[in-house]
Amino acid sequence: xxILGIETSCDECAAAIVDDGRxxxxxxxxxxxxxxxxxxxxxxxxxxxxxxxxIDSVVQEALNRAGLEPSEIDAVAATxxxxxxxxxIVGMSFAKxxxxxxxxxxIAVDHILAHLYAAQxxxxxxxxxxxxxxVSGGHSIICRADDFDTVTVLGASIDDAVGEAFDKVxxxxxxGYPGGPAIDKLSHEGSSLAFAFPLPSLHKGEHRYDxxxxxxKNAVINQxxxxxxxxxxxxxxxxxxxxxxxAVAILTRALFRAVExxxxxxxxxxxxxxxxxxLRSTLEGRTDIQCIFPSFELCTDNGAMVAGIAxxxxxxxxxxxxxxxxxARVSSFRRNARPRP
Ligand code: KG4
Ligand code: ZN
Numbered sequence: 001x002x003i004l005g006i007e008t009s010c011d012e013c014a015a016a017i018v019d020d021g022r023x024x025x026x027x028x029x030x031x032x033x034x035x036x037x038x039x040x041x042x043x044x045x046x047x048x049x050x051x052x053x054x055i056d057s058v059v060q061e062a063l064n065r066a067g068l069e070p071s072e073i074d075a076v077a078a079t080x081x082x083x084x085x086x087x088x089i090v091g092m093s094f095a096k097x098x099x100x101x102x103x104x105x106x107i108a109v110d111h112i113l114a115h116l117y118a119a120q121x122x123x124x125x126x127x128x129x130x131x132x133x134x135v136s137g138g139h140s141i142i143c144r145a146d147d148f149d150t151v152t153v154l155g156a157s158i159d160d161a162v163g164e165a166f167d168k169v170x171x172x173x174x175x176g177y178p179g180g181p182a183i184d185k186l187s188h189e190g191s192s193l194a195f196a197f198p199l200p201s202l203h204k205g206e207h208r209y210d211x212x213x214x215x216x217k218n219a220v221i222n223q224x225x226x227x228x229x230x231x232x233x234x235x236x237x238x239x240x241x242x243x244x245x246x247a248v249a250i251l252t253r254a255l256f257r258a259v260e261x262x263x264x265x266x267x268x269x270x271x272x273x274x275x276x277x278x279l280r281s282t283l284e285g286r287t288d289i290q291c292i293f294p295s296f297e298l299c300t301d302n303g304a305m306v307a308g309i310a311x312x313x314x315x316x317x318x319x320x321x322x323x324x325x326x327x328a329r330v331s332s333f334r335r336n337a338r339p340r341p
Contacts, residue, residue, distance in 0.1 A: 001021075002074050003107075003310050005018060005306030009083025010083055011301075014303040021307075032047060035050060040170075044087070059098070075105040076105070113149055114309050125266075130145055131144055135161075141155070141157075148312045155207070155208070159214040163273045184244065190239070190241035195242035197243060199246055202253065208257065208261075265290060
């Protein structure tokens with residue numbers, strides 16, 4: 001089954017063609033980073049305008065690279081939630097129009113489930129259940145996956161998402177945009193021991209896997225105020241390395257706790273922050289846990305993960321009605337709840 005997957009939930013205008021949920025025939029990602037960089041963050045109005053301008057040629061390029069005509073596609077999938085509403089509308093409307101015009105099935109996909117699926121593209125992943133670590137600009141979730149769409153949230157950030165913390169720290173210190181890759185790169189030149197930023201204590205009971213980033217983010221930003229007051233010279237690389245060390249420790253401490261409690265020793269990561277080099281080396285350093293990461297290109301937003309997961313709905317005989325509408329938030333993705341397409 002050959003599926004066209006369209007992803008426009010944020011600032012990447014992406015389309016891909018994937019066979020049978022695994023084999024990537026094309027994966028086109030048109031990044032809007034240069035258009036948002038001067039604002040140090042994604043401007044929703046610019047994002048949706050660029051998607052509107054680009055979507056047609058991005059999809060055409062995905063077809064060209066795969067050497068396919070639109071009629072040779074079996075189904076069209078698009079990200080339906082969560083994301084920026086104006087951006088979601090563009091990709092989803094395009095996908096629905098394509099499906100209607102070519103008489104193909106349409107599948108609405110959840111962005112977070114698609115990120116969790118990304119590691120399964122081009123490689124085999126051990127059978128379910130596994131623990132999922134979904135870390136992006138909008139989410140920090142530790143979950144248990146019993147199937148591609150049966151995911152129980154064990155813990156999540158109670159405030160900022162981890163990617164958001166990277167982006168905000170980078171913005172305050174003018175480290176570059178987007179913040180995650182910039183801090184990751186700069187950290188290699190600094191000392192992670194230079195600053196001891198606070199590691200919040202773990203919660204108890206039902207919230208024992210929840211995490212928090214606002215304390216760390218504020219501490220790093222307050223440190224900048226102190227530098228300004230005292231006019232002390234400081235190394236941006238040391239700040240980056242010290243912040244990154246703590247940010248990764250916050251995630252891994254809660255994740256390792258979940259591994260111990262559930263005795264599930266397979267962890268599948270997804271989302272933009274899964275590209276982080278320290279997170280990868282920390283998890284890979286645990287020889288008792290099998291950690292599976294998507295390739296770097298498949299960590300951040302892409303259409304291949306959308307086409308990939310859509311295959312499994314179709315294989316089960318499920319598709320979405322053309323009346324399906326996008327949603328900025330997914331109300332069904334809650335603790336102990338099963339998110340639905
Ligand atoms: O999954 P994604 O492309 O979009 C969302 O769904 O949010 O993730 C983007 C986030 C941004 O916050 C970006 O700074 C972060 O992922 N990111 C990283 C790295 N690469 C991207 N964070 C830390 N280290 C990285 N290497
Ligand atoms: Zn994403």
